[in-house]
Amino acid sequence: MSRRLAWVFAIAFLIISIMLFSRIIGYYNSGADGSNLLQTQLLDELDYYPEITWQDNYLFNQYQSVALDLEGRLVEAFFWLNRSFELSKPMKLQDYFDKDQYQKITSLLDYQVGEFEKTHTSFDLVLKHVSLDKSVAVVECINSKTLERITLFPEHPHLFYNTETFTLIMVVIDGKWKVKNWIAEQKTPVTWSKRSGSLSKKLASLEQSRGINYYPAKHPWSLFWDSINVKTLRKDFKLIDSLGFNTIRIFLSEEHFEKGSDLQNLNAFRLLLDIAQETGLQVVPTLFDFPKGFDLKHYTNQLYQLRNIVNIGKSHPALLAWSVKNEPDLDFELHGQEIILQWLKVMIKSIRDLDDRHPITIGWSDRQYLPLLADHIDYFSFHLYKDFSHWEADIESIRSKYNKLIVLEEFGFSTRDGFSNILSKSEKGQYNEINSIITNCQNNNVPFFLWTLHDFEDIPTGIFPNRPWILAKQKHFGLVRTDGSLKKSAELLLVENKKDD
Amino acid sequence: MNRLLYIHLLLATLCLLGCESTQEEILRTENLYSADSIVNTQVGQQSVTLSEEQCDNYTIILTGLHGQITLSCEEGKLFLPELIANIAGSYQLLYFDDHRLIEQQELRIKAGKPEGEILTYVGPKTTSFDGTPGTMLTTIITDSLNNMVDDDIALRYRLLGKKGRFDRTEIVDHNYFTKKIFPPYNNDKVLVGLAGPNLYSLELPLEGSSGCAKSAELTLPLLYPLADGRQTFDIEVQNGIDSEGYKVEDGSLITLYLYNSKSSYKAKYTSVFVNGGAKFTVENPPRADIIDLDLYACEQLIASKRDVVFNTAAIEVPHIWLSATELQIGPVLNTLNQVLPNGSPIDLSLVGCEQATLPFIELYDGIARIDLNEIYTSCDYSELVFAINNQSTIIKKPKSNE
Numbered sequence A: 001m002s003r004r005l006a007w008v009f010a011i012a013f014l015i016i017s018i019m020l021f022s023r024i025i026g027y028y029n030s031g032a033d034g035s036n037l038l039q040t041q042l043l044d045e046l047d048y049y050p051e052i053t054w055q056d057n058y059l060f061n062q063y064q065s066v067a068l069d070l071e072g073r074l075v076e077a078f079f080w081l082n083r084s085f086e087l088s089k090p091m092k093l094q095d096y097f098d099k100d101q102y103q104k105i106t107s108l109l110d111y112q113v114g115e116f117e118k119t120h121t122s123f124d125l126v127l128k129h130v131s132l133d134k135s136v137a138v139v140e141c142i143n144s145k146t147l148e149r150i151t152l153f154p155e156h157p158h159l160f161y162n163t164e165t166f167t168l169i170m171v172v173i174d175g176k177w178k179v180k181n182w183i184a185e186q187k188t189p190v191t192w193s194k195r196s197g198s199l200s201k202k203l204a205s206l207e208q209s210r211g212i213n214y215y216p217a218k219h220p221w222s223l224f225w226d227s228i229n230v231k232t233l234r235k236d237f238k239l240i241d242s243l244g245f246n247t248i249r250i251f252l253s254e255e256h257f258e259k260g261s262d263l264q265n266l267n268a269f270r271l272l273l274d275i276a277q278e279t280g281l282q283v284v285p286t287l288f289d290f291p292k293g294f295d296l297k298h299y300t301n302q303l304y305q306l307r308n309i310v311n312i313g314k315s316h317p318a319l320l321a322w323s324v325k326n327e328p329d330l331d332f333e334l335h336g337q338e339i340i341l342q343w344l345k346v347m348i349k350s351i352r353d354l355d356d357r358h359p360i361t362i363g364w365s366d367r368q369y370l371p372l373l374a375d376h377i378d379y380f381s382f383h384l385y386k387d388f389s390h391w392e393a394d395i396e397s398i399r400s401k402y403n404k405l406i407v408l409e410e411f412g413f414s415t416r417d418g419f420s421n422i423l424s425k426s427e428k429g430q431y432n433e434i435n436s437i438i439t440n441c442q443n444n445n446v447p448f449f450l451w452t453l454h455d456f457e458d459i460p461t462g463i464f465p466n467r468p469w470i471l472a473k474q475k476h477f478g479l480v481r482t483d484g485s486l487k488k489s490a491e492l493l494l495v496e497n498k499k500d501d
Numbered sequence B: 001m002n003r004l005l006y007i008h009l010l011l012a013t014l015c016l017l018g019c020e021s022t023q024e025e026i027l028r029t030e031n032l033y034s035a036d037s038i039v040n041t042q043v044g045q046q047s048v049t050l051s052e053e054q055c056d057n058y059t060i061i062l063t064g065l066h067g068q069i070t071l072s073c074e075e076g077k078l079f080l081p082e083l084i085a086n087i088a089g090s091y092q093l094l095y096f097d098d099h100r101l102i103e104q105q106e107l108r109i110k111a112g113k114p115e116g117e118i119l120t121y122v123g124p125k126t127t128s129f130d131g132t133p134g135t136m137l138t139t140i141i142t143d144s145l146n147n148m149v150d151d152d153i154a155l156r157y158r159l160l161g162k163k164g165r166f167d168r169t170e171i172v173d174h175n176y177f178t179k180k181i182f183p184p185y186n187n188d189k190v191l192v193g194l195a196g197p198n199l200y201s202l203e204l205p206l207e208g209s210s211g212c213a214k215s216a217e218l219t220l221p222l223l224y225p226l227a228d229g230r231q232t233f234d235i236e237v238q239n240g241i242d243s244e245g246y247k248v249e250d251g252s253l254i255t256l257y258l259y260n261s262k263s264s265y266k267a268k269y270t271s272v273f274v275n276g277g278a279k280f281t282v283e284n285p286p287r288a289d290i291i292d293l294d295l296y297a298c299e300q301l302i303a304s305k306r307d308v309v310f311n312t313a314a315i316e317v318p319h320i321w322l323s324a325t326e327l328q329i330g331p332v333l334n335t336l337n338q339v340l341p342n343g344s345p346i347d348l349s350l351v352g353c354e355q356a357t358l359p360f361i362e363l364y365d366g367i368a369r370i371d372l373n374e375i376y377t378s379c380d381y382s383e384l385v386f387a388i389n390n391q392s393t394i395i396k397k398p399k400s401n402e
Helices: A002-029 A036-044 A058-062 A064-087 A099-109 A200-207 A230-242 A263-279 A296-313 A328-335 A337-354 A391-402 A427-443 A468-474 A488-500 B003-016 B021-029 B052-057 B373-378
Strands: A051-054 A115-120 A122-130 A136-151 A157-173 A176-189 A210-213 A247-253 A282-289 A322-326 A360-364 A380-384 A406-411 A448-450 B033-042 B047-049 B059-063 B068-074 B077-079 B089-097 B100-110 B119-122 B127-129 B132-140 B152-161 B164-173 B178-182 B189-196 B204-207 B215-219 B232-241 B253-260 B266-272 B278-283 B289-297 B300-310 B319-321 B326-329 B345-351 B368-371 B383-388 B391-396
Touching (some): A051 A064, A051 A296, A058 A064, A058 A122, A064 A099, A064 A122, A064 A136, A099 A176, A115 A296, A136 A176, A136 A296, A136 B059, A136 B132, A157 A337, A247 A263, A282 A296, A282 A337, A296 A337, A322 A328, A328 A337, A337 A360, A380 A391, A391 A406, A406 A427, A427 A488, B052 B068, B119 B189, B164 B178, B232 B289, B253 B278, B266 B278
Parallel strands (some): A176 B089, A210 A247, A210 A448, A247 A282, A282 A322, A322 A360, A360 A380, A380 A406
Antiparallel strands (some): A122 A136, A136 A157, A157 A176, B059 B068, B059 B089, B068 B077, B119 B132, B127 B132, B152 B164, B152 B189, B189 B204, B215 B232, B232 B278, B253 B266, B253 B289, B319 B326, B326 B368, B345 B383
C-alpha cells in the first residue's frame, strides 16, 4: 500500500515539475523581462493618488487632452522612479524614461545606501510647450510636495518633507510620452506650519465637553459606515442628549473613506453631522481608524481621504475638533515609534493646512505619551482603562509644563468583567466608577468622553483578540443593554441630568 | 561658535540632562535646514569644498530626484561620483552624526556651457500665445552632457523665406528652454535655423502663422427677413480652421461679400474670428433678389453660399377691427408663407388727422394691435393707412355701429 502511494507521489511530483519547467521556459522564451512578474503584482497594488493641479494657461486650455496624457505618464513615471530607488532595482523605468535618462537612473541605483522611501504627494503642473505634432512637451512642476524617508540605521528613520520644483522635457517615443530630459531646480523643506486661525471658541466648547464615544448598538466598528440609519442616529443622539452629554466622538475607518469607497460614506458623514447639529451635539471625528499602514506608499490615499473629510467637516457647525488617530501608541511596537510619529506629523500638518479653525489632537492610549508631538497638536487627549492611580497628578504635571487643555478621550467600565458574571461589576458598580471619574474630571477641569453608549451583541472580528472572555467584556461597556433598556448607570445619569435642568 | 558644533553640543547637553527618548525622537524628525548654506559647483567638478569640520565629523548623504548615496569627504573636499557630478540640478546634502541628522545643505550643480545641437520644436501655429499671435518655436539647449542649460545665451535666429532673409541675434533668458513667437507671415513657408557659440540647429520649416483660415462654415438664419433694405439679420461663421487643421487665431480678419448676378447689388462686411467663429450682422437687400455670399480670409475664398432668395413684402396684410377703436393687423406672412420677424415696424398714418401723435407699432408673432381710442377722440380721421415693408393698406374708419 505504502509503495503504491510512493509511486503516486513520485508521478505527481514529476508532472508538476514538468508543468512548472515548461511554463518558466515558455515565459522566458517570450522575451519578457523576468522582473515583470513582480512588476505586475506591484501595478495591482499601485495605490497612488497624488493631488494634481494644472495652472490655467492658454496651452492647457487648448491642449487639455495632451495635458491629461502627460499627467498620467508623468505621475506614473515618478511612482516607478521612487519605487525603483526604494527597491534598488529598475521598475518599469524603460517605459517612462528615454535611453539616456534610463541609463543615468539605473547607474545611480547601484550607489544606493540604506533604506529609501519617497513619494510625491502633489504635482502643480504648468504646460509650457506643446510641439506642432504633439510629440514634444515641456512641463514644469512647481513645488511638488514630497516625502522622503531615509533609514541609514534601523530604528532611526528620518523623514524629510520637501517641495521640489523641476522641469521636464517629455517626448513621444514608441507612441508613449517619456521623460527625455529633466532638471531638479529647487528643493525646499516644508515648514511644519503653526496655527494662525483662532481656536479660542472651539477650545472653550471643548472645555465644557461631557462627551461619549459612539457606535450604534447593532453596527459597531467596521459595520458602522455600511449601515448608517437616520432613525437610529436620531434616536441615539436624543438619548445621548437626555443623558446629559453634549459631545460625541466617532470613528472614521480608513476602509470606508479611502479612494474608491468614499462617496457614500462622505455623504453619511455629512448626514451624521447634520443630525448631531439638530440634536445640539458637537462631534469629534477620529480619523484613520484601522489604517492600512504607515509606509509612504499609503500616504497619498490617506491624504486624499483627509482632504475629502476635512473639507466637509471644517465648515459644519457641529464639528468641534479633529482627533487624528485612535491610540497610535499601540502601533509603536509593530511599525516603530518613529514611523508613527512621522505619519502623525504629516497628517496633522495636512489637516491644519485645510482647516485652521478646529483644534487637533491625538488620542493616546497611554498617558505617558502625551508629550509626544506636543508642539504639533492643539490639545492633549488620553484614554484611561488602567493605571487609575495618580492619573490626575500625571496630567497636572503635563498641563503645567505645556499649558494646554487635556481631554480624557476614552474611559469606561464593563458590566461583564472577566470569565463570568461573578467577577463582573454590577451595573450599580459601573455607575459608581463612572461617577467617580466624572467627578475627578470635573474637579481637575478635564473634559471627558465615556466609552460607550451601547452594549454590543456582536463585535466584528479582528478588532480585539479572539478570546471569549475579552470579547464578552468589550461587549458590555455600554449604558444601554442590547435589548435597548437602560442600565442602572444610564438611569442615574438621566435622573441627574433632569436635576441639573 | 561654529553653528554645527553648537547644535551638536546642544543636543549632547540636552541628553546629558536627561532628555526623554520620546523628545529626542521628535527632534530627529525635524528638518534642520540652513537656508543660507548652499554649496555651488559646476557640472563635471568631482569635488566641492566644505569645512574640515563638516567633512571630518559627519557621514554625508546626498539626495535628489535620484535616490540617496553616501559621499566621501577628506580634508575639506567632498567627492562626487562622476555620475552625480555630470547631472546638473539641485541636491541635498545631509550631515549625520551616527544616526542623528545634524544639518541639511543644498548642493547646486550648474550645467556646463551650451554645446552641440539645439533641439528645436515648432509649436502650434495660428494660435495666440500669451496674447501674441504667431508660431511658437521652442528650443532646448543642453551642455555636452545633455543637461538642460539655464543661462543667458546669445541666440541667432535665421529665417529664409519668399520675402527674404531675417537674421537677428537675441540674448535669451533661457530658463531651461526658450520660447520665441514669430509673427504671422501670411502662410509663407520659411526655414528657421538657430545658432550660438558652439551651438547649431537643423533648419526647420516654419509656416507663417498668418491666422488665415483655410475653411469655415457659413450659416444663415432659417427665416430670411424680407427684402426691405432696412432690417438686419445675422450670418454666422463657424469652424474656422487653418491649413494644418488648427482653430484660427482670435482676431484674424475675414470678409463677407454679398452680391447678385447682375452686379446691381453688392455689399461687403468685415469681422474677426473669435474662438474659431465669427458673426456678421447684415442688412437685407432693398428689393427681392437672389444673392450669393462669399467669405474670404487672406484674400482666399474659404466659404460661400449660392442662390439665397430674398423676398419682397408680404403679399397680403389682413386686418380686422376688434372693436370700434381697436384694430388687429396680421398675421402678416411673406411670399414664402413665413411669419414676418418680431419687431417688424408698421408705419401708421391717419388721413385728416395728420397732426396727431401716433404710437410706434411692431409685429409680434406676425400680429399687431392698435388702440385708436385716444387718437380719434382728439382728432376725427376719415381713413387709416398702415404700411409694412413699403406695402400700404388703406382702410376706412369704421362706422360707430361696426
